[in-house]
Amino acid sequence: MKENLRTLLGAGWLGWQMEANWTDPFLFMIYSVAKPVSAALILVFMYIVILGGVATESTAFAYIFLGNAFFIYVGQVLFGVTWVIHEDREHFQTLKLIYISPISFYYYIIGRAGSKILIATVAVVVTLLFGIFILGIPVDAFTMDWALLVLCLTVGMACLVSIGIALAGITFMTAKHSGGINEGIAGLFYVFCGVVFPITQLPAWGQSLGYAIPVTYWLEAMRKALLPAQQLEGTGLHGIENFWLVALLAVSALFFYFLSILIFRLGDYLARRAGKIDMTTAY
Amino acid sequence: MKEYLLLNLRALKGRAYPRVVGGTRELSWIFFDTILPLLTVAAYVFVYQYLGSLAQGPQKEYIGQFVGYVILGGAMTAYWMNVLWSMAAQFYWEKEIGNLQLYMIAPMSRMAVLGGMAVGGMFYTTVRAVSTIVIGVLIFGVTFSLGPPIYLILVFLLTLIALYGMGMLFASLYMLYGREAWHTSSLLTEPIYLVSGFYFPVKYMGAIVAVSASIIPITLGLDALRQLMFTETAGIHGFLPVEVELVALAVLSVLFLFLARHSLRFMENLGRKTGRLTMRWQ
Numbered sequence: 397m398k399e400n401l402r403t404l405l406g407a408g409w410l411g412w413q414m415e416a417n418w419t420d421p422f423l424f425m426i427y428s429v430a431k432p433v434s435a436a437l438i439l440v441f442m443y444i445v446i447l448g449g450v451a452t453e454s455t456a457f458a459y460i461f462l463g464n465a466f467f468i469y470v471g472q473v474l475f476g477v478t479w480v481i482h483e484d485r486e487h488f489q490t491l492k493l494i495y496i497s498p499i500s501f502y503y504y505i506i507g508r509a510g511s512k513i514l515i516a517t518v519a520v521v522v523t524l525l526f527g528i529f530i531l532g533i534p535v536d537a538f539t540m541d542w543a544l545l546v547l548c549l550t551v552g553m554a555c556l557v558s559i560g561i562a563l564a565g566i567t568f569m570t571a572k573h574s575g576g577i578n579e580g581i582a583g584l585f586y587v588f589c590g591v592v593f594p595i596t597q598l599p600a601w602g603q604s605l606g607y608a609i610p611v612t613y614w615l616e617a618m619r620k621a622l623l624p625a626q627q628l629e630g631t632g633l634h635g636i637e638n639f640w641l642v643a644l645l646a647v648s649a650l651f652f653y654f655l656s657i658l659i660f661r662l663g664d665y666l667a668r669r670a671g672k673i674d675m676t677t678a679y
Numbered sequence: 680m681k682e683y684l685l686l687n688l689r690a691l692k693g694r695a696y697p698r699v700v701g702g703t704r705e706l707s708w709i710f711f712d713t714i715l716p717l718l719t720v721a722a723y724v725f726v727y728q729y730l731g732s733l734a735q736g737p738q739k740e741y742i743g744q745f746v747g748y749v750i751l752g753g754a755m756t757a758y759w760m761n762v763l764w765s766m767a768a769q770f771y772w773e774k775e776i777g778n779l780q781l782y783m784i785a786p787m788s789r790m791a792v793l794g795g796m797a798v799g800g801m802f803y804t805t806v807r808a809v810s811t812i813v814i815g816v817l818i819f820g821v822t823f824s825l826g827p828p829i830y831l832i833l834v835f836l837l838t839l840i841a842l843y844g845m846g847m848l849f850a851s852l853y854m855l856y857g858r859e860a861w862h863t864s865s866l867l868t869e870p871i872y873l874v875s876g877f878y879f880p881v882k883y884m885g886a887i888v889a890v891s892a893s894i895i896p897i898t899l900g901l902d903a904l905r906q907l908m909f910t911e912t913a914g915i916h917g918f919l920p921v922e923v924e925l926v927a928l929a930v931l932s933v934l935f936l937f938l939a940r941h942s943l944r945f946m947e948n949l950g951r952k953t954g955r956l957t958m959r960w961q
Contacts, residue, residue: 418859427866434869438878439726445879446730446738446745453733460726487775580711583718592722593729 403499407507408514411480415511425518432468432519433526439464439592440531450531458533459619459628463591465523466618469516470556470611471582476512477560478577480505481567485675492674502660505564509557524622535622544638545621551645552614558652565656565663569672585611594631603632610648617641690787694795698765698803713810720753720811723878724819743821744912745879748905750815752877754808755901758842759871761804763864766846767853769796771860779854780957789943793850797843826907830921834907837928838900844935845896851943854950871895880905880916889918896931899924 416424439460443450450457485491494504527533563577570577585591588598588606595606606612616633620641627634633641667673724746731742738745773779782792815821825831853860874892875881881889881902892898903924906913919927949955 418862427862430866431869434873438869438873441873441883442723442726442879443730445883446727446734446742448736456729456733577711579715580718583715583722587718587722587725593725597725597729 399498400500400503403503404507404510406499407504408510411508411511412514415515428515428518429522432465432523435468436461436464436523436526454532454534455626455628457531458623458626459594459631460592461527461531461533462524462619462622463615465520465527466615467586467591468519468523469513469553470585472512472516472519473509473553473556474560474563474582475579476516477505477509477557478563478567480508481564485673486677489674489676495673501664502561502657505561505660506557509560513553513557533623534626539625541621541624541638544617544624544642547642548614548617548621548645551642551649552610552618555610555614555645555649555652558649558656561656562652562659565660568663568667569670585609588612589615590631590633591615594628596630596632607632610645610652613641613644613648617645687787687791690785690791691795691798694792695799695802696795698796698799701803713807713814716753716756716807716811717814719756720749720815721818723749723753724815741912741915744909744916746819747816747821747823747909748880748916749878750812750819750821751905751908752872752901753815754811755897755904756872756877757804757808757811758839759877759897760868761800762842762846762849763867765800765803766793766796766843767849768860768864770850770854774854774957777957783947789947790847790940793847793939793943796850797847800846801839801843823908824910826910826913826921830925831904831907833925834900834903834921834928837925837932838896838904841896841928841931841935842900844932844939847939848935848942851939851946854943854946871897874898876901876918880918882916882918893927894931896928896935899927899931903928 418424419427440450443457443460447453481491484494495501524535528535559581563581566577588595588602589609589612590606591611595603595612598606612633613636616631616636617638620627620638667675727742727745727749731739731745734742770779773782782789853863872878874884874888875895875898876884876889876892877897881892881898884892889898899919902918903921906917906921909916913921918924
């Protein structure tokens with residue numbers, strides 16, 4: 397246990413250095429914030445172009461903005477976790493060295509994911525502050541549901557990291573396509589999980605798909621935590637109570653945790669057998 | 680002179696070849712390159728349709744056009760991504776895998792290599808962009824009202840020349856980068872999508888931002904293409920007259936190619952002096 401904790405911390409520190417030490421902290425902060433705020437502003441301008449301002453139908457605006465803000469975690473964690481395999485194997489060519497060191501590779505990946513979560517958290521917080529103070533989203537620290545926020549954030553992160561590790565297991569076997577797989581999954585989530593529009597806008601089969609993905613419930617729970625008194629109707633999830641949202645999230649997190657171990661170990665075994673652990677495909 | 684010209688043409692063809700052939704060699708990439716932009720496009724289409732259901736004003740009747748704008752913008756992201764990752768960052772990749780030094784000792788001009796990358800990239804990306812437009816139009820039922828075809832062709836070609844000229848300029852600037860190359864390209868995605876109006880008409884960013892963003896050729900190119908493909912709303916959503924945008928694109932094309940040539944020479948010399956042309960894993 398102590399060894400695994402040390403691996404977690406060491407990998408987290410390594411990930412942070414790799415992400416951040418290519419420039420000075422100020423430039424890194426701008427870099428970390430410019431992308432998510434720009435992505436949010438694209439939606440803001442789309443909203444303004446059609447509805448004339450963010451004050452019009454403000455509940456709908458808050459729904460879109462908050463969904464987009466928390467989706468930063470999905471993109472960062474899914475892409476980040478799987479990219480570790482590709483980056484270590486092909487770019488820095490250190491994967492084989494980490495393999496032969498006396499640590500758990502599974503915990504190493506989780507540690508690397510930790511640095512991604514940290515960076516994503518900064519981006520999410522800045523985006524939320526921008527939404528609250530500049531765009532007037534009525535999030536109030538005294539009325540928001542802190543318990544639901546902390547609980548769902550924790551369970552949601554566990555679920556996202558588990559999905560990321562499952563994808564990392566697949567990445568063991570793939571060449572350059574891994575980026576495409578990650579982006580594809582994140583893209584599917586963006587369309588089908590009610591991130592920037594209610595899933596009731598989707599055709600029936602799309603809605604069914606959305607209901608099967610835990611990210612849908614996670615985003616709804618996060619919105620409910622931040623704005624408990626201002627919920628958009630007609631989202632397809634409006635009537636679900638907080639308890640069931642958390643329960644659904646917890647069950648899916650547990651499911652993806654076991655699935656991630658299974659896929660990761662299978663990918664690891666097959667990659668070793670096929671001699672792909674130190675594969676380079678001319679990234 | 681003739682021999683040198685032929686040598687460079689051969690180099691250009693040789694560098695373009697793997698991009699043209701490689702584009703069809705790995706079929707799964709065609710799937711990812713076509714479908715991935717479509718997912719974002721689909722999300723934004725649903726956003727517009729949702730906002731259209733809430734709207735009361737005149738914009739409500741233009742939702743169909745906005746859907747078309749998004750599909751066109753989504754297809755153009757393929758070119759911007761290609762310029763960032765396969766032009767600007769290419770010399771960084773080449774340095775990392777050890778090809779850059781081979782380019783340096785070969786007898787052709789480095790501009791021929793960049794030209795080959797651009798020509799190959801244009802072909803590779805056009806296949807994907809057209810696929811995105813066709814699939815998007817079929818799924819979301821967009822109808823076009825086209826303007827003069829000669830203008831369409833001219834705008835498209837000048838946009839690509841200016842854009843890839845900018846890519847060649849970036850490639851020389853990126854040549855000495857380490858990990859910054861990766862992060863810089865990553866940084867130039869969403870902020871550029873925003874200021875260049877990839878998913879909404881750039882006019883709505885305001886005149887100052889729109890004029891400033893016009894240094895990126897895709898801003899004016901996309902605005903002109905939208906005006907020429909959706910003539911009914913050109914007067915409402917267009918930023919500048921198409922003729923003005925055509926002239927600006929022609930100026931940008933010449934400017935970027937000129938700057939790329941000089942920048943390449945300067946950065947190469949700088950790299951030789953500081954010994955950074957072969958430095959890996961920075």
